[in-house]
Amino acid sequence: MQTHQQTLARPVSCSGLGVHSGKTVNLTIQPAPINHGIQFSRTDLPGSPRISAHFNRVVDTSLATVIGADGCIVSTIEHLMATFAGLAIDNALVEIDSYEIPIMDGSAGPFTRLVRSGGTAAQKGPKCYFRVKEPITLEENEKSVTIYPAPVYKITCTIEFSHPLIQRQTYTLEVTPERFEKEISSARTFGFLHEVEYMKRYGLARGGSLDNAVVVSEDGVVNEGGLRFPDEFVRHKILDCLGDFSLLGLPILGHIVAHRSGHAFNHAFLKTFFHQKGSWETLTLDSACGIAPAREEGGLRSQPF
Structure with a gap:
């Protein structure tokens, strides 16, 4: 780190x-x-x-x-x-x-x-982190996001769609620049053909095309080149989660487990996270200098937020 x-x-x-x-x-x-x-x-x-x-x-x-x-x-x-x-x-x-x-x-x-x-x-x-001290959970209508204490930043995402090409997919990423670039960065956003047609009918997705999204019909992937990964769908959801959770403003030391979550639910979780201040702390690593530690635990310097 x-x-x-x-x-x-x-x-x-x-x-x-x-x-x-x-x-x-x-x-x-x-x-x-x-x-x-x-x-x-x-x-x-x-x-x-x-x-x-x-x-x-x-x-x-x-x-x-x-x-x-x-x-x-x-x-x-x-x-x-x-x-x-x-x-x-x-x-x-x-x-x-x-x-x-x-x-x-x-x-x-x-x-x-x-x-x-x-x-x-x-x-x-010095680089500051949110360190999770105890689990924080938000659940509603079969959607859930929980963050658990962990010494690194990890995201596990599960998606479920009735389409036979997607069904249930789960992926776990330990967030490092190397793994992000290799496993997640090239996973594309996706949508269903009927949704794309609906949005275009109402003046949305004017710039949307098969060049910038995976489009799925009842018969399979419409894009001529197919998928970049067999599980490209859940990998893209990990990508979205990374972007959404980055809006906390600091990187995280914790394991996020998201089930059927999207942008709106991720945002709701961020508000829940921030309100539960007793469940996390901000800190820098030991080799960072220039900030007096509030207390030291396990090689980490804790800082007030």
Whole structure:
């Protein structure tokens, strides 16, 4: 695990379609100083207003994760946020000239390659973590998310669909940059053909195509190339979870177990997590310097939040 914060070594840029607007979006990721976190800047608006990537800025989760402040929104942030979390990037400024993050190929693969191309730069500031001390659970209507104490960050996700191609799938990821890049980053978002047709009928998913999503019909996968993994569906749900849970603002030492969860339920869990302050603590690792420990346990320095 890392003891110090990271940012990008240099700015990187890309362009792509907004999945709902169908318009071209230009995106640049800038390095940022310590304790900056991840912030988004709308360069198409007067003053280039900024929004912090934090769960208390989430304004909509119906089709994607959307953050907003003072009338300004940034939509579909989950794949880029998963990239930052998966590659352990703590500080960055994302500049975009539209309200949507480009969908790219429907996965975090293009963003992962983009961030990798910019390189990473270690920073002097110590890296803080949420350490889970006791389980926290949210359950409702056959959906559930529980986080358990663990010495590393892990996510186990289970999905269930009646479609014979998907059915029940479970995947566990210990979150490291290497495993994220190899096992999760290229898993694409997916949808059912009748849902795609419905959204297009009502003016949504204007930029959606077989180039940026796995589309499933009654007969199987519509995409000519098929699946990238036999269990690409659940791997993408892990990707979404990574992006959603990163909105806590700090990386986690704990094991998240999610069953049939989505953006809205993940967001509800983040609020539950934050309200149960007795079940977690914030800390830095022993080799981090410059912060006096509140108490020491098992080689970790605990800090007040």
